[in-house]
Amino acid sequence: MSESSSDISDDIVWHEHSVDRALREKVLGQRGCVVWFTGLSGCGKSTVANALDVMLNRQGRATTLLDGDNVRHGLCAPPAVLASEHGEEFSQRFGLGFGAVDREENIRRIGSVAALMAGAGLITLTAFVSPYRKDRDRVRAIVNETGGDDFIEVFVDTPLEICESRDPKGLYKKARAGEIKNFTGISDPYESPESPEIRLDGGAGRSVVEMATEVAEYLKQHNRI
Ligand SMILES: Nc1ncnc2c1ncn2[C@@H]1O[C@H](COP(=O)(O)OS(=O)(=O)O)[C@@H](OP(=O)(O)O)[C@H]1O
Numbered sequence: 543m544s545e546s547s548s549d550i551s552d553d554i555v556w557h558e559h560s561v562d563r564a565l566r567e568k569v570l571g572q573r574g575c576v577v578w579f580t581g582l583s584g585c586g587k588s589t590v591a592n593a594l595d596v597m598l599n600r601q602g603r604a605t606t607l608l609d610g611d612n613v614r615h616g617l618c619a620p621p622a623v624l625a626s627e628h629g630e631e632f633s634q635r636f637g638l639g640f641g642a643v644d645r646e647e648n649i650r651r652i653g654s655v656a657a658l659m660a661g662a663g664l665i666t667l668t669a670f671v672s673p674y675r676k677d678r679d680r681v682r683a684i685v686n687e688t689g690g691d692d693f694i695e696v697f698v699d700t701p702l703e704i705c706e707s708r709d710p711k712g713l714y715k716k717a718r719a720g721e722i723k724n725f726t727g728i729s730d731p732y733e734s735p736e737s738p739e740i741r742l743d744g745g746a747g748r749s750v751v752e753m754a755t756e757v758a759e760y761l762k763q764h765n766r767i
Pocket residue numbers: 582583584588610611614640644645646648649669670671672673711713722723724725726
C-alpha cells in the first residue's frame with residue numbers, strides 16, 4: 543500500500559541552515575534575484591539572456607543561466623530520453639513534453655531551482671517560453687516569498703512573424719506542416735505578461751546588446767548590481 547501524499551508531507555520538516563541567505567549574499571556582495579525571460583520560441587530570450595550573462599560576469603557578478611533547451615536535456619527531459627535508463631513507467635510519470643500540464647510542471651521545477659539559486663545569492667537568469675501567466679505568477683510568488691521584489695519578469699515581445707522568419711531550428715516550419723503539435727504561437731497559446739518589470743520590443747530592430755543593456759540598466763537602477 544502506498545502512503546498518501548498528505549501523510550508524507552506531515553513528516554517533512556523544513557531545516558534551517560547555519561549559513562543563511564544573508565551570509566551567502568554577504569560573501570558575494572550582492573542580493574540574489576531571478577531575471578525571468580519569457581516569450582515565443584525564436585523571440586531572442588536565450589541570446590539576450592546570454593549577452594546579459596556575459597556583461598554581468600565581466601562586471602564580477604555571480605550569475606547563472608538556465609535555458610529551456612538545456613534544462614529539457616536533464617532536469618525536465620522528455621519521456622523518450624528517460625525510457626532507456628529508467629524504463630517505461632518512470633518515463634511516462636516524470637518525462638515532460640509540451641502539453642499544458644507538462645509545461646506547468648516544467649515551470650514549477652525550474653521555478654523551484656531558480657528560487658534556490660537566488661537564495662544562494664546568484665543573479666539567476668532564465669530563458670523559457672513559459673507561455674502560461676498562472677505558471678509564471680506562481681514562480682513570482684515563490685521567489686518573492688522571502689520578502690523582496692526578487693522576481694524580475696522580462697517579456698521579449700517579438701512579433702510571431704519575426705520569430706517565424708528567423709526559425710533557427712526549423713521548428714516553425716515543422717509546426718506549420720503539422721509535424722510538431724502544441725507549438726506555441728501556432729497551435730498552442732502564449733499568454734503575454736500583463737505587467738512585466740521589463741518589456742523588450744523585439745520588433746523594433748534593436749540589437750541584442752541594446753536589449754541586454756536595457757535589462758542591465760534596470761538592475762542598476764533597482765540596486766541589483
Ligand atoms: N511544442 C513546442 N512549443 C514550444 N517550444 C517547443 C516545442 N517543441 C519543441 N520546442 C523547443 O523547446 C523549447 C521550449 O522549451 P521550454 O522549456 O522553454 O518550454 S515551456 O516553457 O515549457 O513552454 C523551445 O526553445 P526556444 O526556441 O529557445 O524557446 C523550442 O526550441
